[in-house]
Amino acid sequence: MNVEDKKLKEIFKRGMDGLNEGTPDFRSMMEKVVEGPGRRNWFSLKIAASVILLLATGVFLIVRNKGTNSENYSLTEWNEPTRELMTFSSSSSTISTWSSPTDFLLSNDIQQIKN
Amino acid sequence: MQATSYWKDQLESLHHESYMWCLSCCNYDKDMAKDVLQDVYLKIYEDRASFKEKSSLKTWLFSVIKYTSIDHMRKQPKHIEKLSVSHSQIPESEIEDNEKENAFTKILEFLSAQQREVLTLAFYHGLTLEEIAPLLKISIGSVRTHYERGKENFKKLLLKYNLHTEIL
Numbered sequence A: 001m002n003v004e005d006k007k008l009k010e011i012f013k014r015g016m017d018g019l020n021e022g023t024p025d026f027r028s029m030m031e032k033v034v035e036g037p038g039r040r041n042w043f044s045l046k047i048a049a050s051v052i053l054l055l056a057t058g059v060f061l062i063v064r065n066k067g068t069n070s071e072n073y074s075l076t077e078w079n080e081p082t083r084e085l086m087t088f089s090s091s092s093s094t095i096s097t098w099s100s101p102t103d104f105l106l107s108n109d110i111q112q113i114k115n
Numbered sequence B: 001m002q003a004t005s006y007w008k009d010q011l012e013s014l015h016h017e018s019y020m021w022c023l024s025c026c027n028y029d030k031d032m033a034k035d036v037l038q039d040v041y042l043k044i045y046e047d048r049a050s051f052k053e054k055s056s057l058k059t060w061l062f063s064v065i066k067y068t069s070i071d072h073m074r075k076q077p078k079h080i081e082k083l084s085v086s087h088s089q090i091p092e093s094e095i096e097d098n099e100k101e102n103a104f105t106k107i108l109e110f111l112s113a114q115q116r117e118v119l120t121l122a123f124y125h126g127l128t129l130e131e132i133a134p135l136l137k138i139s140i141g142s143v144r145t146h147y148e149r150g151k152e153n154f155k156k157l158l159l160k161y162n163l164h165t166e167i168l
Helices: A003-019 A026-034 A037-067 A108-114 B005-013 B015-025 B030-045 B057-075 B077-083 B092-110 B113-124 B129-136 B140-160
Strands: none
Touching (some): A003 B015, A003 B092, A026 B005, A026 B030, B005 B015, B015 B113, B030 B057, B113 B129, B113 B140, B129 B140
């Protein structure tokens, strides 16, 4: 380091020392660090709140799914939803031979049962 | 690293220098520097920052301070804006108004952030350029460039604003 650099270093050091209006006390800072359970309690509280929220969401989903179970019907008992719109007459043969438009999708055995 | 009495003694012996480096990293905001240093000690106490003895304790501690202060600055963008102002952007009249108030701080603000950091570490904290490079995570060549340019700019600013007489 040449003379000019040493001079600059000296100016710099004095300038920096002039900025220091008082270094905070080390011991009081460390006391705050050691006494910091409040910070950790807050962290634990956030974790606990997250777990509770997850559990509540899980319980809600389970309960909701149980309530919306659809009823199952045997195929032989099945009727077209529009059947009640038809007027049935015991003398009429047309109704007894009527088939739904989707009957062709069923196998012959099932069609016989249905009829 | 738990804050055993040994580490407490080590940290205490470096406390003043740590605070001054912290002040520099926080753009001379005293309140923020205190918060950052507190946070650094908490990280060490809780073992979130542990010393691996790959460098000196001082270099490691300074590195933790540097990156903790960056995290704090991200949360408060006004500090980043302040740091990014270059001397060419600031009118001379503003310098004259405030020079008596805090001449040295003004000079430092006109240097680029890296020039200011390298000069602070080399001139005030007595670190070698080889120690500064890993601390700032830049190459030794870059450190040398910032050091040389920083010195030149520092000298020019002292003369330009005639502040060297006030500081000395």
